[in-house]
Amino acid sequence: MSEAMLPAVGTARRVRREGLWARKSVRQKVYSYVALAVILVGSVILMMPFLWMVSTSFKTDAQLRLIPPVWIPNPITIENFTKGLTILPFGLFFKNTLIITLGATVGNVLSSSFCAFGFARLRGIGRDFWFYILLATMMLPGQVTMIPVYLIFQKIGWLNTFKPLIVPAFFGGPFSIFLVRQFYMTHPLELDDAARIDGCGYFAIYWRLMLPLSRPVMAALAIFGFIGNWNDFFGPLIYITDQHKFTVPLALSFFQSTPTYTGHLNWLMAGSLVALVPCLLIFFFAQRVFIQGIVFTGVKG
Amino acid sequence: MRVALGRRYSRNYLAETAWMYFFILPWIIGFFLWTAGPMVYSIYLSFTNYEILTPPVWVGARNYVRLVSDPLFWQSLKVTMVYSFVSLPLGLFGSLAVAVLMNQKVPGMSYWRTIYYLPAVVSGVPVAILWRWLFNPDFGIINWMLWELFHIQGPMWLYSRSWVLPAFILMSLWGIGGGMVIYLAALQGVPSEIYEACELDGASATRKFLSVTMPMISPVIFFNLVMGIIGSFQVFTSSYVMTAGGPSNASLFYLLYLYRNAWQFLKMGYASALAWVLFVIIMFFTLLTFRSAGSWVYYEGAIRGR
Numbered sequence: 001m002s003e004a005m006l007p008a009v010g011t012a013r014r015v016r017r018e019g020l021w022a023r024k025s026v027r028q029k030v031y032s033y034v035a036l037a038v039i040l041v042g043s044v045i046l047m048m049p050f051l052w053m054v055s056t057s058f059k060t061d062a063q064l065r066l067i068p069p070v071w072i073p074n075p076i077t078i079e080n081f082t083k084g085l086t087i088l089p090f091g092l093f094f095k096n097t098l099i100i101t102l103g104a105t106v107g108n109v110l111s112s113s114f115c116a117f118g119f120a121r122l123r124g125i126g127r128d129f130w131f132y133i134l135l136a137t138m139m140l141p142g143q144v145t146m147i148p149v150y151l152i153f154q155k156i157g158w159l160n161t162f163k164p165l166i167v168p169a170f171f172g173g174p175f176s177i178f179l180v181r182q183f184y185m186t187h188p189l190e191l192d193d194a195a196r197i198d199g200c201g202y203f204a205i206y207w208r209l210m211l212p213l214s215r216p217v218m219a220a221l222a223i224f225g226f227i228g229n230w231n232d233f234f235g236p237l238i239y240i241t242d243q244h245k246f247t248v249p250l251a252l253s254f255f256q257s258t259p260t261y262t263g264h265l266n267w268l269m270a271g272s273l274v275a276l277v278p279c280l281l282i283f284f285f286a287q288r289v290f291i292q293g294i295v296f297t298g299v300k301g
Numbered sequence: 302m303r304v305a306l307g308r309r310y311s312r313n314y315l316a317e318t319a320w321m322y323f324f325i326l327p328w329i330i331g332f333f334l335w336t337a338g339p340m341v342y343s344i345y346l347s348f349t350n351y352e353i354l355t356p357p358v359w360v361g362a363r364n365y366v367r368l369v370s371d372p373l374f375w376q377s378l379k380v381t382m383v384y385s386f387v388s389l390p391l392g393l394f395g396s397l398a399v400a401v402l403m404n405q406k407v408p409g410m411s412y413w414r415t416i417y418y419l420p421a422v423v424s425g426v427p428v429a430i431l432w433r434w435l436f437n438p439d440f441g442i443i444n445w446m447l448w449e450l451f452h453i454q455g456p457m458w459l460y461s462r463s464w465v466l467p468a469f470i471l472m473s474l475w476g477i478g479g480g481m482v483i484y485l486a487a488l489q490g491v492p493s494e495i496y497e498a499c500e501l502d503g504a505s506a507t508r509k510f511l512s513v514t515m516p517m518i519s520p521v522i523f524f525n526l527v528m529g530i531i532g533s534f535q536v537f538t539s540s541y542v543m544t545a546g547g548p549s550n551a552s553l554f555y556l557l558y559l560y561r562n563a564w565q566f567l568k569m570g571y572a573s574a575l576a577w578v579l580f581v582i583i584m585f586f587t588l589l590t591f592r593s594a595g596s597w598v599y600y601e602g603a604i605r606g607r
Contacts (some may be wrong), residue, residue, distance in 0.1 A: 028406070035405040042399065043416045046475065050419070052442050053431050065440040068449070111327050118324025123311070125318045130325060137336050139587065141531065144555065144580045147346065147563055147573050148339035171331025198509075202320045231425035233538045237308060238564055249426035253542050256430050272427035283422045287415065290422075291482055 057081070057270035064265050077266075084267025085274065088255060090248070097230060097247040100165045103226035107169035108204030109218055112176035117206040119177065120184035121192055138174045150238055164239045165232070169225075176221050184210055185216040223286055227279050248275045347573035357570065364574035375573070376550050378582075380466065385533035385555070388470040393525065399413035403481070403511075404488045412569030414482065421479035429542035433459065436543075443471075459544050462551040469539065469552060480525050487521040488514065516599040523590070523598045531584045534579060555579060560573045 051071065056064065057080050059073040118124075119131055153164040187210070195205050211218070236250040246254065252271055255261050261268045283290055310318075322329075347364055351358035368374050399417060403410055436458035437443050444455030456464040491514060499509050537556040540546060546553040546561075559579065563572035 025427065032405045032407050035402040036407050037404055039399070039407060039413050043413060046417060046420055046478075048446075049431055049435055049475065052435065056434075067440055067445055069440070069442055069445060113329075115325045115328040118321045122317055122321035122324065124321035125314075127318075127321055127325075130329065133332065134328070137332065139584075140336065140340075141535065141580060141583050143535070143559065143576045144343055144442060145336055145339035146541075147569055147576060149335055150563075151342075151569070152334075153337070168331065168335055171335065172328040174328075177328060202324075206324070213547070227422070230424075233426050233541075234560075238560075239539075249538075252425045252430060253538075256433075256542070267432075268430060272430050272600040275427040276423050279422055283419070291414075291418070 033249055049121055053269050053273055057273045059238060059266050061264065061266065070151055080266040080270035081274070082266075084264060084270050087260065087267075088251065089244075089275070090251070090271065092244065093246050093248045093251045096162070096245055097249075100162050100232075100236075101226055101229040103162070103166035104169040104229045105222055107166060108173055108176055108225050109221050111170050111172035112221065113180050113211060113214065113218060114206065115172040116180035116184055117202075121183040121189070121205070121210065122202065134174050134177060138178060153239065158202045158239075160240055160242050160245065162240075162245070165229075165235050176225075179221065180214065180217055183214050187213055216289065216292070219286070219289045223290060224293060226282060230278060238301075334542035342578060343573050346570050347577050349570045350568075351570040352567050353569060354567075360570070364571050365578075366569070367575055368578065373550065373553065373558060377553045377555045379549070380553055381534055381536070383466055383467060384536065385474075385530065387466075388473045389526070389529045389533060391470065392474060392477055392480060392529065394524065395474055396477040396525075397484050397522070399477060399481045400484035400488055402484055414478075414485065418482055421476045421482075424476075425538055426542055429539040430469075432475075432539070433543045436468050459552075460548060462548055465544060465548065465552045469536075469543075472539065480517075481574040483521055483525060484518065487518040491517045519598045520600060524593055527587055527590050530590065531583055534583050 017099060052069065053070075053169060055071050055073055058076045058078070059070060059080075060077050063070045063073055082274060119127065119134070149164075149168075152158060158164050191209060191213075192205050195209055200208070231249060232247075233249045233253065236247045237253075240250060243251075243254075248271075254266075256268055261271075312443065325545075346357060348361060350360045350363075403413060403417075407413065432450070435443050438457045438460065439442055441458075447453040447455040458464050458468045487546060492533035495513050495517075496509060499513060504512070535556055536554045537560065540552050540554040540557050541560070544552045546557050556579075559572055559575045562568045562575060
């Protein structure tokens, strides 16, 4: 306190500064330990649902409803996966989900990167007009169009097939197009000019230059597309009625309240866990792309 | 005509235009097929009585009039609004708080970030099923924890009219990691020179946070807010799977009510009217947020201006 009153002589000031720094580093340490403690408690709470899910899916029936809950099952059984997931054709549900997810994701990545090229690298009459319309449709909630779109698919007899869930993806989603366009814009236009001079057509510039250069954004698009389509529930719910064409989420929601599963919570958890595994695997193996993608879309959007 | 065009635009430019349309054509076709056409049709349907088996019958504004006196419409609106106006601010402050904590040079930050982000990666039906059982009043771990830690007899959660929405809100907070990652990136993007300048001027930590951090990350908060508003009006899977709107419609989210009208009662006309009201509500709140943005969102023009 009194130091502050001293005339600002060189030495006095230096002493004061050092004191400040020293105090600050102690303080900083205390802060970061307190922060660490809070984060630790938070992470335990956040992980608990996962832990309970994993442990329940390895429990025998007798351990299901015990209080306090059994965290490490004893005995551990894998019957929930072998029996619980074969009593219904979960393999088939997986295959269905995979077909839809891969089809829709590939469609979206291809078409969005294609359309984005037109918006980002070419000039033309009316381009900005269409781009504003694209921006406007990004704000449009899908609920406004879903009833007529459903009726269209009904008219052309596509109900109860995978087509309504895959085909629209080949027309490019506004959000993905916007995302890829923003990424294309970061490459200098001289690249295109150089390619033109070397005799490349526009399609070659797209296919041989822009696509390879834009791998990170394609990866992000593919990952988010995969996860979004894999978890999609509303689409399959309204379009698919035949049980042999069920996706995993649809099957889980349909059977969760049947006696087969309400009596066997462990089977249900095993099924849910398996349904989550693809997304978790993608997350762990592509974490960097993933988080970059989130940040990119979040900050730029 | 050709001559006139030729005079105004060079040949190259016309060729480039043609190529541009070649590239954006899939989207334009998709726009008419899946967006513009359906929108027009949907407006028309909202003025008709259409139950799929018989052709649509024009009824004028009757769907909209009926909507005003439909108690379930008001109930679903109330449920959705209460959910958004509680879960959105809580989620916003929660994820911002976690991001600030993680920004304190905590050891092992990338691991913590992974753990916090993990719940935001998973979504949909499996998660809804999981939470349905976590909230089980008899042997769910939430009530068990309340009892172990605070000796509180937990509520009936999904079986109680007054606790079902708090349960949904609690569940939504599990995903705060999604916002956290974005805020964390924003926090790390604030230039450290500004903080150093503040320290030299003797600013307190609170002052620094309020006068530097908040303005610098306000665009990101704004973005998350808009997305959050739009997202919370589109809650469907969890309410369908966990409670089916119950008990006695206490968790009848708007989209669930729309779904029921369209695909269970097959009232496509009435459901279209519901969809348009939803559209107007979302637009209203989005525009309101945009309008208010000028007064609290700070854009550092020189860097971010585009």
